[in-house]
Amino acid sequence: MKSSLPYRTGERLPLEGGHALRLSVNPRARRISIRIDTRAGEAVAVAPSERRLGDAVAFARSRTDWIMERLSARPDGTVLEPGAVLPFRGASVRLEAVPGAASARLIEGADGPRIVSGGEGQAFARRVTNLLRRTARAALEARTSIHLRALGQGPVTVTINDPASRWGSCTPRSRSIRYSWRVIMAPPAVLDYLAAHEVAHLVHADHSPSYWSVVRRLVGDPTPFRAWLREHGAALHAIGRRTGEP
């Protein structure tokens, strides 16, 4: 018999260690799932309807170990300040301050790339983020058009944004694809996979076996890229979320 507890969207249930499980209804969700909201530091049980929240809670309860592991591994996030080292295209880049208000730029030095920028505090962080966003846009637009061409697809509108935990989404009806700029911190092959993942949704809006065969045509076996994002995703999503200022 199914539980008939009247769970409601937005409700928070206590988990061990002072953490919380937030209940969320997403009518576009196809099934119940759990995700970790790195920004809020809580687990989220997602169900397609309020009626199914009980199932989502039961599922979350059965995955407590996984949830606790993810929540305790939650990185604090590097502050975007001079001296910080960020992952960048699968390697790393050091942030350096220059006097004045110059915008950030990428310098390829003999000892690896550096990002130098003017501005102080939040202004420095904003300039660095803007540069990473621009770099991400250029790389993602390039890979997107390559995959579009491979599938004989026309152009799409590409938007670069910064969702709390997602990497991208595709709306086939409006031919629009959104990407998180943070993927520029991942290895180039992972960025390429993300572009292929979203472009393939123009052919199949779901994650069916036929969808994955389109992805495989574009980038080969996606398993290592998906594993990379599962392992490092939360860390990349945490970078720069915390400011250096109290």
Ligand SMILES: [Zn+2]
């Ligand atoms: Zn997808």
